[in-house]
Amino acid sequence: MGERGVMPTEAPLAGRPGRIGLVVAVCGVLFVAANVFWVWYLGRQPTNLTEQRVRYMWQQVYEMDAAPNWLIVGDSSARHGIDLETWRAATGETVVQAGTVADWLLVDNAWMLEEAISQGHAPEKVLMMSVYDQLHRELAVPVMAQAPFDVSVQNPYGLRVPLTVGERWELALLRYVPLYTRHESVQEAVPELLTNLGPALASAEIERPSLYAERRANPRFVAWDLQQHQRFVRANTFKVNPLNERAMARIIALVEAHDIQLYVAASPVYEELAADEAYQAYFADVEAWWRAVDTSSDHVHYLAGQQRFSAAQMTNADHTTAAGAQVFTRALVGQLAASG
Numbered sequence: 512m513g514e515r516g517v518m519p520t521e522a523p524l525a526g527r528p529g530r531i532g533l534v535v536a537v538c539g540v541l542f543v544a545a546n547v548f549w550v551w552y553l554g555r556q557p558t559n560l561t562e563q564r565v566r567y568m569w570q571q572v573y574e575m576d577a578a579p580n581w582l583i584v585g586d587s588s589a590r591h592g593i594d595l596e597t598w599r600a601a602t603g604e605t606v607v608q609a610g611t612v613a614d615w616l617l618v619d620n621a622w623m624l625e626e627a628i629s630q631g632h633a634p635e636k637v638l639m640m641s642v643y644d645q646l647h648r649e650l651a652v653p654v655m656a657q658a659p660f661d662v663s664v665q666n667p668y669g670l671r672v673p674l675t676v677g678e679r680w681e682l683a684l685l686r687y688v689p690l691y692t693r694h695e696s697v698q699e700a701v702p703e704l705l706t707n708l709g710p711a712l713a714s715a716e717i718e719r720p721s722l723y724a725e726r727r728a729n730p731r732f733v734a735w736d737l738q739q740h741q742r743f744v745r746a747n748t749f750k751v752n753p754l755n756e757r758a759m760a761r762i763i764a765l766v767e768a769h770d771i772q773l774y775v776a777a778s779p780v781y782e783e784l785a786a787d788e789a790y791q792a793y794f795a796d797v798e799a800w801w802r803a804v805d806t807s808s809d810h811v812h813y814l815a816g817q818q819r820f821s822a823a824q825m826t827n828a829d830h831t832t833a834a835g836a837q838v839f840t841r842a843l844v845g846q847l848a849a850s851g
Contacts, residue, residue: 814847
């Protein structure tokens with residue numbers, strides 16, 4: 512019988528524990544350095560459009576050099592629905608637009624107002640405008656990661672957001688480990704960084720995003736969005752997230768302490784949604800809640816009702832086109848004037 516064959520094997524590389532440790536340490540340093548760079552770069556030049564708009568609106572508050580007559584806070588319906596040139600022409604007053612997204616609830620409204628006050632730039636009047644279902648929503652961790660500061664450890668404002676250990680961990684990963692949690696943003700940024708390295712690194716300001724995602728109406732998307740809202744109002748009864756209640760209490764405390772008049776307006780709405788009976792019932796509960804807030808303070812004024820628009824003037828069920836925004840703004844200014 513012949514000898515049993517021996518399979519060839521690869522000789523192991525000689526290695527010392529210290530050398531292996533050095534390789535691990537270098538890899539760790541490179542990983543940390545890469546994440547530090549992308550945290551810095553995406554903080555200055557976010558590629559995600561929602562984050563870009565949120566950061567840009569915060570920048571408007573941070574960079575105020577005087578107290579404006581009006582500070583507008585709220586969500587994207589305020590950003591899309593209020594045309595600032597029309598507003599200034601109709602009122603002759605200064606205005607700062609700081610509407611972000613509805614998923615921030617009323618939380619960043621309170622924070623932005625407090626930031627303006629802390630700078631010594633308390634506005635004379637505040638307009639707060641958002642969609643009808645904002646009161647119902649939850650504040651998600653990915654949304655909090657869009658803030659220009661770490662909500663869990665750097666929040667300088669009176670309103671605090673309670674976070675579990677798991678939520679704090681998720682928020683830390685989103686903010687400080689973008690190679691893992693924000694790889695799509697990194698992939699989007701790389702081509703721009705490689706082709707335009709100097710200006711990209713030198714720019715200290717967030718690029719001004721368009722206030723209107725679409726200037727042309729989008730009837731097909733409006734029809735689709737209508738169906739989503741119809742499902743929502745049939746599947747849900749009106750409720751207010753306790754965090755929204757706390758945020759509103761903080762806003763009232765601020766406006767009363769600094770003698771600021773707060774006006775609350777509803778977003779524009781697609782006419783077919785406004786005609787829906789289930790929507791009307793839900794919106795009636797929304798208005799009842801805001802009327803109760805109105806009566807709780809002499810500094811709060813709720814502007815009842817909603818302006819209705821056709822699909823030819825909208826990009827979704829609560830966003831107007833640029834032309835629609837001019838119509839909406841003129842009517843809103845008239846409503847504000849009539850409210851005194």
